[in-house]
Amino acid sequence: MPKLSNLSYKNQRILIIFLFSLVPVVLLLTFSYLPVFKMFQYSFTSWNGLSKNMEYIGFDNYKTIFTKPEYFAVFKVSLYYFFATFVQMGLALYFATILSFNVRLKNWFKGILFFPTLLNGVAIGFIFLFFFKPEGTLNTILDLLGLTSLQQKWLLNPQLINVSLAFASVWRYMGMNFIIFLGAISSIGSDIYEASEIDGANRWHQFRHIIIPSIKRILQLNLILAVSGAIGVFEIPYVMTGGSNGSGTFVIQTVDVAFKYSKLGLASAMAVVLLGIVILVTILQRILIKEEK
């Protein structure tokens, strides 16, 4: 029987590294790369998702996507989420900065701010559906505050629906940005603050000249993630409105094409296009941000 100790140290290391990485690599291949590979394959077919025979139609699906303007019109909706991103990051940065200083009930506030991230997206959808109902929470609160004139049908009004949904999205994802910023800020040494205090810096100066430059990398990273996230908005509008009343996004449209109209081939092509756009945006941002330096 071969024993592990018979192998040289180097070989033991190789074996163990191999065995330990086997599981995650297999999982990664099965659940990430194989489906993506299949998605590329499907995008060249007119498959309906269940039929036994798959017909290859070349680039027809891509032609359809790029020649029909209605497939791209929905990206307009992403703009709402794109602008909401800045609100989200601003708030996250604000709270992270405040809570990195000595505040009463610091951990309690941290918990409160991070809590939404732990909730399931579908649950959040339902919570906010109730929140925005005509007789729901938001209007009740406005009523209690004596702001009855501000009451709205938040999801009915086409001017407000995407703002309302983007608000829900900010609520949900802010905690994640917040915790990342907080981590980055905590890594700044306390001696720098002390030194700056001796030099007479106030909180704003500290924020402007110590915190921001120290977490610049993290800011960029969050920005990239947020922007590519805004392009691929899905859960919140899908659960809350199903994409109706002008709140449809590209991903919702992709799901509709796949499962309502049984055009899995076309939907795969749309997913490939989306993937392409996200990659493009990320590369673009990297280049632009680098040049800034």
Add this chain to the structure above:
Amino acid sequence: MKKTKAVTGLATLTLMAGLFSGCSSNNNNATNAAATNAGGNTGTAVEATAAPEGDAAKDIKGDITVITQRTDIVDTVFKDYAAKFNEKYPNVKVNFEALSNYEDQIKIRMSTSDYGDVLLLPTSVAIKDLPDFFEPLGKKSDLEQQYTGLEERTVDGISYGIPITVNFSGVIYNKQVFKDAGVTEVPRTFDQFSAALKSIKEKTDAVPLYTNYAAGWTLTQWEADLATVAGDREYVNIGQVASDDNFVPGQPHYELYKVMYDAAKEGLIEEDPTTTDWESSKADLANGKIGTMILGSWAIGQIKGLAANPDDVGFMPFPTNADKILVPLSDDYNLGVSIHSKNKEAARAWVDWFINESGYPTTEGGGMSPVKGAELPEILKQFEGTDITFDTLAPAKAGEEGWVDAIDKEAEIGLWQPDFKKVIIEAAIGNRKQSYDDIMKELNDKWKAARAKIVTAK
């Protein structure tokens, strides 16, 4: 971190794709099985699964799994069914599995071989693909002697499913609300219906017509009334396919959804459609807070169950300007046997017993029994001897089967999807700039282009 969104979105797609990709490994088996079927279509394979009578019933044994969509009664009513079934077939053990989102979940499971023994035929599976997944139940010409509604799931003369109940579609209304509004006669034409809705609005606190916009699927129930508006049982599968002008003024589709548009435009629907709730709407209709909803007969039982006075819940045909009033009968889900079942005889026995002897079609199903000569449900007896006829839709012409569906999907119109109905309501309440005619024109253009493509392809 917003990335999670993109990831979730893509993950959903890729995961789905991944699940479906499982079927590639299955392809060979299924194709072989299908080939065997095709060979057996005219011969013994068809009769092999027919349920035996009398003493032979005792010889059937085995475990079967029945998959159902009725999560609400799977542990109560279905358990009783199993007990009664065992009186006749003592050696068969019946297990149940209920799926809450039947259509989506079963579709994914059908890419494996593990999808129960007896199950409902998903409507999204193309008819021509049925032989790959389901056991033939018999020749349509034979089964026809006994059942109605077989034509919807028949391929090349062989039936793959029997409807669990036959639905009729129209307007479910609250009689008390109508009485309070001073509407004494059941409205028959579009004008009468619209007048009735207006008096409900003026004279009562009830919502005249509840759309259930937010639930979405409830809006698809309107499409079932197309035949009533057309007044012709041949329109849906034959007339429609032959026409390039499916959505122009004067055509049934135009008239049908005009009712929806006008009601929404005149404020005869709920205050905020975007936040409606299906579950509470049933109770509201039952208790007089809602005047009418456009639904199928399957909903009657559920609504009556919530009513303080079940007699208040009434059914009437959809309004029409046609000469005669036709209430279309259509299949609910069809029940069939999986091609991978290990106990096909037992599975077939359950299918026959369930349809013929369980009483499900009229009691829990809430519609009519597909068994020929079965008694009409209570709510329809009032229409006996009137000029209102109940009839199934004429099947498509030979060689044109499935064209409506094919054109619909190609055009991305979604006759049985909520999308364009939602657009109509949004336009009517002023959320969109389009007029009703704009929407209809757009649909018609899509229909025309897709029809040209499908007709030349076949």
